[in-house]
Amino acid sequence: MSISLFDELEKGGYEACLMSTYSVDFPFYEDVLLSKMQSRGIIHHMLFVDKRMCQSTITQRPPNKAGKQYSLALMKCSGAFHPKIIMLLGKNKGLLAVGSHNVTFSGFGKNIELTNIIKFTKKHDEQYLPLFNTAFTALRTWLHDYALQPNSKVQTALTSALEDTLKLAPWLKGHGSDTTEDAALLFSSATTLSLWQQLTPFIPNKSEQIIAISPFFDKSLTFCKTLREKSQSNLIVGLQPNEAVVSQEILSTEGIKVIDSDTINNSEGGKYIHAKAIYFADKYSPVFVNGSANLSAKAWLEQGRSANVEAVLVRNGASAVEVAQLVGITA
Amino acid sequence: MNNHIQTDWVKPTHQIGGLDHLGVHAPCIDIYSQLLPGITNVTDRARYYSFYPWVFWSFQRKGWNDKEQLVKMFRRADCLFTLIAARHDLITEGKTSYSVGTVGKNTLEPKLKELSSEQSLKLSDYAHRNPDDASRYFMSKFGGLSQYYFGVLRDLKLFKGDSIESASVIKETGGEIAKAFDEGVPTELFLSIVENDHVTLADLDKLLPFSPVKLASSNKEKELLTKLLLKGVSPFLKDTSEINTTTDLVSAVARSKTMAYQLLLAKKASDYDHEFNVSLFRKLTYSQSGFELDNLDLPPSLKETTQKWQVYSCSEMLSIALQGVFFAMLQAIKPDLALTNTHELAEYFWNKGVGSTVLDSTNIHNTKDYFIHTFNTLPSLNDWQNDNHELQSVDQILSITSYQTGDTSEKKLVSLINHCLIILIAICVREESLQASENVPSTPEYSSKYPVNLRTVQAKLNNELANQNIVEAMINFTQQYCLENHWRVAMRKLRYQNQNTFRFEASERGLTINAIPSATHTSPRFYQSTQVMKDLGLLSTTDRLTTVTKAGEQFIEAVV
Numbered sequence: 066m067s068i069s070l071f072d073e074l075e076k077g078g079y080e081a082c083l084m085s086t087y088s089v090d091f092p093f094y095e096d097v098l099l100s101k102m103q104s105r106g107i108i109h110h111m112l113f114v115d116k117r118m119c120q121s122t123i124t125q126r127p128p129n130k131a132g133k134q135y136s137l138a139l140m141k142c143s144g145a146f147h148p149k150i151i152m153l154l155g156k157n158k159g160l161l162a163v164g165s166h167n168v169t170f171s172g173f174g175k176n177i178e179l180t181n182i183i184k185f186t187k188k189h190d191e192q193y194l195p196l197f198n199t200a201f202t203a204l205r206t207w208l209h210d211y212a213l214q215p216n217s218k219v220q221t222a223l224t225s226a227l228e229d230t231l232k233l234a235p236w237l238k239g240h241g242s243d244t245t246e247d248a249a250l251l252f253s254s255a256t257t258l259s260l261w262q263q264l265t266p267f268i269p270n271k272s273e274q275i276i277a278i279s280p281f282f283d284k285s286l287t288f289c290k291t292l293r294e295k296s297q298s299n300l301i302v303g304l305q306p307n308e309a310v311v312s313q314e315i316l317s318t319e320g321i322k323v324i325d326s327d328t329i330n331n332s333e334g335g336k337y338i339h340a341k342a343i344y345f346a347d348k349y350s351p352v353f354v355n356g357s358a359n360l361s362a363k364a365w366l367e368q369g370r371s372a373n374v375e376a377v378l379v380r381n382g383a384s385a386v387e388v389a390q391l392v393g394i395t396a
Numbered sequence: 397m398n399n400h401i402q403t404d405w406v407k408p409t410h411q412i413g414g415l416d417h418l419g420v421h422a423p424c425i426d427i428y429s430q431l432l433p434g435i436t437n438v439t440d441r442a443r444y445y446s447f448y449p450w451v452f453w454s455f456q457r458k459g460w461n462d463k464e465q466l467v468k469m470f471r472r473a474d475c476l477f478t479l480i481a482a483r484h485d486l487i488t489e490g491k492t493s494y495s496v497g498t499v500g501k502n503t504l505e506p507k508l509k510e511l512s513s514e515q516s517l518k519l520s521d522y523a524h525r526n527p528d529d530a531s532r533y534f535m536s537k538f539g540g541l542s543q544y545y546f547g548v549l550r551d552l553k554l555f556k557g558d559s560i561e562s563a564s565v566i567k568e569t570g571g572e573i574a575k576a577f578d579e580g581v582p583t584e585l586f587l588s589i590v591e592n593d594h595v596t597l598a599d600l601d602k603l604l605p606f607s608p609v610k611l612a613s614s615n616k617e618k619e620l621l622t623k624l625l626l627k628g629v630s631p632f633l634k635d636t637s638e639i640n641t642t643t644d645l646v647s648a649v650a651r652s653k654t655m656a657y658q659l660l661l662a663k664k665a666s667d668y669d670h671e672f673n674v675s676l677f678r679k680l681t682y683s684q685s686g687f688e689l690d691n692l693d694l695p696p697s698l699k700e701t702t703q704k705w706q707v708y709s710c711s712e713m714l715s716i717a718l719q720g721v722f723f724a725m726l727q728a729i730k731p732d733l734a735l736t737n738t739h740e741l742a743e744y745f746w747n748k749g750v751g752s753t754v755l756d757s758t759n760i761h762n763t764k765d766y767f768i769h770t771f772n773t774l775p776s777l778n779d780w781q782n783d784n785h786e787l788q789s790v791d792q793i794l795s796i797t798s799y800q801t802g803d804t805s806e807k808k809l810v811s812l813i814n815h816c817l818i819i820l821i822a823i824c825v826r827e828e829s830l831q832a833s834e835n836v837p838s839t840p841e842y843s844s845k846y847p848v849n850l851r852t853v854q855a856k857l858n859n860e861l862a863n864q865n866i867v868e869a870m871i872n873f874t875q876q877y878c879l880e881n882h883w884r885v886a887m888r889k890l891r892y893q894n895q896n897t898f899r900f901e902a903s904e905r906g907l908t909i910n911a912i913p914s915a916t917h918t919s920p921r922f923y924q925s926t927q928v929m930k931d932l933g934l935l936s937t938t939d940r941l942t943t944v945t946k947a948g949e950q951f952i953e954a955v956v
Contacts, residue, residue, distance in 0.1 A: 067407035071894055090902070092883065097891045125737045126880075166406055171903035174409035174896055182402045190400050248401055280904070308905065337905055340405070355403065380403065388403040 068180055070151070070166065070173045074102055079155040080233040081109035083204055085376070086168040087147045087357070088118045091128040093170045099135060107153070109233055110135035111226055112168065113207060115146035136226040140211040140374070147364065148207075148252060148376035149357045152200055154234035157187040161200050163250060163356050163378045165340045172339070179340035179355050179392065181378045183248075187236050196250045196378075198238045201230075203252035203376060210255040211374065247384045252376040259368040260358055260375055261291070267379050268352050271297050272345040274396040276389075278303035278326045279341045279360035282311040286318060287362040292343070293320045302360070303329050303394070305338050329393045344389045346396040353385035353394075354378070409890065411910065414897030418722060418878065419885040420715035421918045423836075423846040427708040428920040431654045431701065433647035434552050434625060435925050438544040440497025442931035443608040445624070446577040446617050447477060448541050449554050452565045453574035458587060463561055467537060471523035472590045474499055474539035476603070479517070482508050483600040484607040494609045497927065499540030500533030508600075516594040551647070553629045553639055566639070569632045573620050580614035581605045612933045622932050622947075626652045626954060653701040655934070656955035658925060660694055662935060663944050672942040674922040679787050682709035684828070685778035695956040703835055710823060710832045710850055712917060713790060717819035718848070719915035720793040722878045724750055724809045724816070726900055726912045735907045738883075742875035746867050750809045754817065755867055763869040764862040771825040774818065786822040789815035797914040823850065824857045847884075848877055 074082075082102055084094075089112070099110060112131075116139040131137040140146035149172070151162040164180025166172035183193045208227060212220045231237055249267065253260045275296040282289065282304075293300040303326030304311060315323055326338050342355035356377030358364035363373045380388050389395045416422060439445075451473050455461070460469050481495035482505040488494070495501055504522060511517050522533040536543035538560045546563070549555045554570030557563030565571050585602055589595045604610065611618055623631055628648030630641045661680050665672035668687040684692050684706060694702055725741060728749045735741045745751045760766045775782040782788070796803065796812045823829045833850040836842075843852065856877070861869035879900075886898045900909050926942070929935045934948035944952075 068402060068404045069407040071409065072407075092887055096884075096887045100891055125739055164406065169903070170890070170896075170898070170901065173406070174890070175901060175903060176406075178406040180404070180406050184400045193400055336408075337903060339904060353403070378401075378403075380401070384401070392403065392405060 068182055070162065070180070071101070073160060073162065073182065074098060074151075074153070075105055076160075077105040078158055079105070079107050079153040079160070081111075081152075081154040081230045082107050083111045083113070083150070083152040083154070083201075083227075083230065084168055085113035085146075085148045085150045085204065085207070086172075087115045087145055087149070088167045088169055088172075089114045089122065090169040091122065091126050091131075093173075094168050095128060095130045095134075097170075098168070098173075099130065103134070109226075109230060111138060111204075111223075111230070112136070113138045113140055113146070113148075113204065114168075115139075116141045117145075136223055138208060138212060138223050140207060142211050142255075142374055143371045144363050144367070144373040146207070146211060146374045147357045148203070148374055150200055150203070150376050152197070152204075154230060154237065156234065157236070159185040159197050159234060159237070161185075161193075161197055161250075163200070163376055165355070165357060171337070176337045176339040179342055181355065183378075185236075193245055193248065194236070195245055196248060199250040199252070200376075201237055203250070203254070206252070206254045206256065207374060247380060247382050249379045249381075250376065251379060252374075253368075253372060254374055255370045255372075257368075259366055259372060260377065261288075261365040262368070264354065264365075264377075264379065267381055268295065268345045269347045269350040271295060272347045272350075272352075274298050274301065274346040275343065276301040276303070276346065276394050276396060277343040277360055278329060278338065278394060280305065280309050280337070280339055281359035281361060282309070282315065283361040283363060284312055285362075286312060286315055286321075288360050288365050289315065289318070289321055291366065292360070293318075295345070296320075308337055342392070342394055344385070344394045344396075346389070351381065351383075351385040351389070353380040353388045409894060409896040411896040413911070413913075414886075414889065414895070417882050417885060417897065417899055417913050418715075418718050418848065419846065419881065420711075420718050420848055421916075423849045424708055424711045424715060424918040424920070426846065427704060427711065428918070431650055431704055431708070432921045432925055434548060434651050435921050435928055436544075436548055437919050437921055437924060439548050440544075440924055440927055441608045442621055442928040443611045444540065444545050445549065445552070445554070445621055446573045446611070447606070448545055448549060449565045449570035450574040450577040450581075452555070452563070453571060454578065454583060454587060456565075466561075467525075468520075468523070469590055470541070471525070471533075471539055472519040472593065473586070474541070475504060475519050475523045475533050476586065476590060476595060477606060478504050478533070479508055479595065480600055480603045480606045481608050483597065484604055484609070487601070494607055498608065499544070503531065503533045511597060513597050516596045519590070519593050519595060552624060553644060554624075568634065568639075569624070569629045572632055573617065573624070576617040576620050577614065579616060580610070608931060611931050618932055622934070622951065625655065625928070625932075626951065650701070652951075652955045653698055654705070655925060655929060656952045657694070657698050657701050657705065658922070659929070659934060659944050659948050659952050660698075661692075662926075662942050662948075664692065666941050666943045669941065671940045672926070674917075674920070677920075677922050678709055678712065678917075679780050681705045682713065682787060683777050683780040685780060687781075689776075689778040691778070697956045703832070706828070707832045707835045707850065708920060710829050711836075713786065713819050714823050714848075714850055714853055716790050716793050716915050716917070717816045717823070718878055719913070720797060720812050720816040720819075721874055722882065722899075723797045723912055723915060724812050725874060725878060726909060727804055727809060729900060729907050729909050731906075737902060737907070738875050738879035739871075741879060741907060742871040745874070746870045750806060750813055751870060752867075753806075753810050754813045755870065761865045761867075762862075763857065763864050763866045766866040767821045767825055767857070770817065770821045774822060777826060777828055786819045789818045793819075793915050794917070799914055820853075820857065824854050830854065848881055853877065 119139055149164050149166050153160040161183040162180050166178040183196050185194055185197055251263045275292055299320055299322040301322050303324050305326055341359050345352040354377050358375040358377050364375050478498040478500050481498045484494040522531055542560055546560055555563045556566050628644040662672045664686050725745050728745050760769050775785050780787050792815045796808050833854050836849055836851040889895055889897045934951050935942050936945050
């Protein structure tokens with residue numbers, strides 16, 4: 066069982082799509098995703114993209130439909146604008162995806178990525194409505210914190226485009242950041258606590274074991290060392306030896322055991338593992354976290370304007386154990 | 397776990413080999429589809445044009461109208477037809493291949509070879525539809541009709557109906573052809589075998605009049621089929637007919653002129669004791685010249701057809717050249733180069749890679765001058781047998797990029813790029829190629845559908861990049877027309893078919909290769925049209941030579 070992001074976009078019944086991403090391939094977004102969604106009746110589109118990444122791609126593969134068929138929100142951050150969220154919104158239903166997938170072909174169909182799909186149907190499945198409200202709040206917060214020119218025409222137009230979404234999905238409150246019984250959506254921004262500060266209340270003070278995978282790490286392994294302090298046994302870090310951007314020091318750091326993440330995914334090998342996840346294995350308070358945040362200090366520990374902007378989904382209790390077993394990230 | 401939060405790995409898209417990775421086959425296919433309507437790349441035998449209408453016509457007379465019974469009996473009849481053709485091969489001791497192009501031959505022929513004169517073969521053992529049983533002769537519900545022929549026979553107005561289940565033979569056309577077929581075959585025996593489900597070798601011998609090649613001796617049937625391909629359905633219809641013949645007439649004119657054109661080229665080939673095959677067809681068509689550098693001197697009434705086939709040939713040449721460049725450029729992608737986008741790849745290729753070796757050999761830097769300089773070293777268009785002619789470059793490109801014989805040493809890749817440039821230059825500089833492109837539509841719809849075509853490539857290289865440094869021009873041209881163009885084509889397939897046909901990708905790891913495709917020709921229905929003409933007795937083959945028969949001469953006369 067796996068999740069086809071293409072299939073989800075094609076299911077129909079939605080009228081708006083909001084996406085956030087670090088890197089973007091405009092021909093892929095415009096000619097594949099946007100076209101597919103438009104053919105399914107999705108008329109209102111917004112794309113939130115890291116400004117630096119956008120500039121690096123714009124000369125080679127520029128957007129042709131931005132401003133005409135969708136609103137392009139360039140997010141200017143000192144760190145990286147890194148969250149990968151998809152919100153499909155309709156009059157009576159919604160779909161929220163929070164994962165590691167950028168809006169590129171690699172992210173949607175080639176890399177090994179991990180995601181969470183949350184569905185809402187009005188009057189039937191409203192249990193996870195708070196997660197949708199949190200996601201919308203995140204987009205609104207990011208637009209406020211990182212849009213290019215505060216109070217400019219562009220800013221006003223983007224704000225207006227985002228608020229218009231609420232008319233297409235009136236069930237969305239558009240504010241608040243509540244959690245549910247077994248899941249919470251955490252996001253970081255210039256005006257929020259760090260991701261780690263937000264996660265801390267969910268996790269045990271000392272987990273029996275922590276297992277994590279990531280393709281990127283901070284140079285000093287600060288975050289890995291922070292994680293290690295939360296584990297009763299060695300922190301297990303899964304990475305691809307030939308691909309991971311990581312200091313060699315990780316191999317000799319006390320309390321950290323490195324494994325080849327290809328053995329976790331059970332894929333045929335050769336594919337790039339871009340997924341990021343942490344499993345706090347614990348008999349009493351298991352927690353599974355995955356989303357956009359790599360095992361780096363910028364992603365998890367820093368706060369304010371210098372930090373990365375991230376979004377992760379936290380699962381706790383029995384569902385955390387089930388997810389960890391399902392994806393193979395287990396003790 | 398709650399069903400409304402699903403956490404899992406993202407499913408990768410289905411990766412397939414795919415075809416036409418640069419969208420350069422498509423304009424070629426568009427041209428030959430217009431020039432040969434009614435014959436396709438899968439309609440191999442003329443006799444199916446009369447056999448399938450006859451099956452429906454005779455089943456109706458027999459009262460086999462129930463849908464389930466129709467499928468069951470149809471599949472047995474389809475099998476039996478193939479068995480008859482295969483038996484015809486066997487009794488001529490394999491000297492000829494009468495059964496070529498018959499449906500399910502690969503499954504049925506070995507079973508027939510095992511059959512002794514005392515045994516019988518049960519048709520339903522092969523005509524069944526069980527997908528788990530390898531003995532099934534053919535997957536498609538109505539065998540060769542649904543897989544290959546129905547669309548064509550409906551376009552030719554022998555059948556009507558949206559689907560085969562609801563189809564019926566049109567009385568004035570398909571009905572007349574069915575009757576003519578019926579006159580020359582042992583109908584009752586065929587139908588009784590279909591009904592009883594068993595056939596012996598002796599039965600098959602009695603049924604030989606059904607063999608595809610027996611069309612040649614079934615005069616009325618042959619005459620009607622020839623008339624159909626020559627003039628369409630108009631001659632079959634009475635004034636009161638409700639069948640609209642306008643589009644049919646246009647198709648008939650295009651088809652018959654192409655058939656006459658091919659017959660005339662076949663004559664040229666046989667006059668010079670040369671095998672008439674698709675390779676020669678392409679060469680004669682591209683050069684419009686014979687074996688002694690002579691003009692083909694075709695009748696004026698075939699001028700438009702000739703021009704369109706020349707556009708096809710030029711488009712094919714362009715297609716091969718671009719595929720060759722694409723092949724060579726993808727070979728340059730290596731992890732240690734850490735190339736991240738198509739511009740970097742194109743720059744590397746022409747500044748430091750294989751392309752730089754090719755272009756270093758000249759001091760001429762302006763694209764226009766480089767093209768003219770190189771063009772002046774090429775033989776004239778009519779000298780197509782010359783080793784330096786661009787037509788020979790096509791063969792070289794196909795060979796170098798072939799999986800079987802492919803050699804990707806730097807020396808070979810340099811040679812490959814040289815051949816590709818020769819073709820591109822010939823296409824951009826030869827007067828005949830420039831004239832050919834005038835027949836390429838310039839409408840926005842056409843350009844949107846086929847952005848890489850003769851006209852756009854000539855405009856790019858002859859106008860936009862003409863005054864640029866040749867290296868810069870090649871970087872620009874190949875990045876846009878090969879690399880980015882491939883991504884455009886693959887994106888389109890991803891959008892419409894959810895299939896990954898990317899031959900190379902840009903990812904977090906930079907540019908990576910999935911697979912490097914060989915250069916390939918399109919198949920301009922040449923084999924099928926010449927086989928149909930052989931079945932109709934317009935062409936005959938002895939040893940390797942194909943000659944035009946008296947009937948073929950009459951066909952030409954009727955057209956021109």
